[in-house]
Amino acid sequence: MTRRTFTAALVAQAAWAQGRRESIMNLTAAGAVNNPYGLRKGPDGDLYICEIGNHRISKLNLQTQTLTTVIGGQKEPYDLRFDSRGTLYFVDMPAHRVLSLNTATGKVTVVAGTGTAGFNGDGGPAVEAELKQPHSIAFDRAGRLLICDIGNHRIRMVDLGSGKISTFAGTGEAGATKDGAKREATPLNGPRAMDFGKDGALYLVLREGNRVYRLDANTDTFLHIAGTGEKGYEGDGGDARLAKLSGPKAISCAADGAIYIADTESHTIRKISAAGTIETVAGTGKRGDGPVGDPRQCGLARPHGVFADQSGAVFIGDSEANQIRQIS
Numbered sequence: 001m002t003r004r005t006f007t008a009a010l011v012a013q014a015a016w017a018q019g020r021r022e023s024i025m026n027l028t029a030a031g032a033v034n035n036p037y038g039l040r041k042g043p044d045g046d047l048y049i050c051e052i053g054n055h056r057i058s059k060l061n062l063q064t065q066t067l068t069t070v071i072g073g074q075k076e077p078y079d080l081r082f083d084s085r086g087t088l089y090f091v092d093m094p095a096h097r098v099l100s101l102n103t104a105t106g107k108v109t110v111v112a113g114t115g116t117a118g119f120n121g122d123g124g125p126a127v128e129a130e131l132k133q134p135h136s137i138a139f140d141r142a143g144r145l146l147i148c149d150i151g152n153h154r155i156r157m158v159d160l161g162s163g164k165i166s167t168f169a170g171t172g173e174a175g176a177t178k179d180g181a182k183r184e185a186t187p188l189n190g191p192r193a194m195d196f197g198k199d200g201a202l203y204l205v206l207r208e209g210n211r212v213y214r215l216d217a218n219t220d221t222f223l224h225i226a227g228t229g230e231k232g233y234e235g236d237g238g239d240a241r242l243a244k245l246s247g248p249k250a251i252s253c254a255a256d257g258a259i260y261i262a263d264t265e266s267h268t269i270r271k272i273s274a275a276g277t278i279e280t281v282a283g284t285g286k287r288g289d290g291p292v293g294d295p296r297q298c299g300l301a302r303p304h305g306v307f308a309d310q311s312g313a314v315f316i317g318d319s320e321a322n323q324i325r326q327i328s
Helices: 003-017
Strands: 024-026 036-041 047-051 056-060 067-071 077-082 088-092 097-101 108-112 134-139 145-149 154-159 164-169 191-196 202-206 211-215 221-226 248-253 259-263 268-272 278-282 305-308 314-318 323-327
Touching: 036 248, 036 314, 036 323, 047 077, 047 305, 047 314, 056 077, 077 134, 088 134, 097 134, 108 145, 108 154, 134 191, 145 191, 154 191, 191 248, 202 248, 221 259, 259 305, 259 314, 278 314, 278 323
Parallel strands: 036 077, 036 305, 248 305
Antiparallel strands: 024 323, 036 047, 047 056, 056 067, 077 088, 088 097, 097 108, 134 145, 145 154, 154 164, 191 202, 202 211, 211 221, 248 259, 259 268, 268 278, 305 314, 314 323
């Protein structure tokens, strides 16, 4: 992105921001990224981006707006996370694998998956186990890696110390997840994305179920927090449990307890407050591409990525608009 383009975006943002608390701006120039999905800040403060159209993970320096390739030659990297040591972990969904990258040495290691779609390997080495369309990953407080194994309707767990894999949640059936159900023996219909909140709970998006659940860390039960299960786009301003979602595919837990969702098929980013109400924070509900300024007037195109950082800024992987956007 050129300095001139970035300055113009800042001017447009400032013009809108007078008297408003939030504004949206583009962080990348046209053609800079190709179908961005998962994204998040790394230990160096740069924004790391999964670009499935460019078959790479790139990073954006938020100070200089410089975009560079971190690793290329992948099939379609969907999601990424950093462990406590700063190692980058990412999912290559059509390769049916989770890999890690030492950003200092460039060494790539297979963490889970043989590369063949299927389900087996629980109790043994994760590198010898089969996954089927893995999507999102997250680290729990013990440092274990959780994987949304969509095609198997399960969440798999890798103990990175022993290298062994097991099923953490899901029965393998695409059944309904009941409110208040225990984690064990409860079906999950297309577990797509997850993130841990500051309360230690796991927040889980079910794509096919059009719902969001909170896995309580104390009771080990799934609590329904958003979505009726019926596909649609409505319910803003009310109880999130009574709202309709439309193919949500990404989730991020903010420092203030709010939950942000990329509601992909409604072309919006929606927010669930700590009080349980839902609202749209970006997007019009129709497919579009901009403009900068009012986030509610900025058209999005099937966003698959959302990340809320500690400062309160929200970053969006606006996939089919080929843009990285920021609400600030």
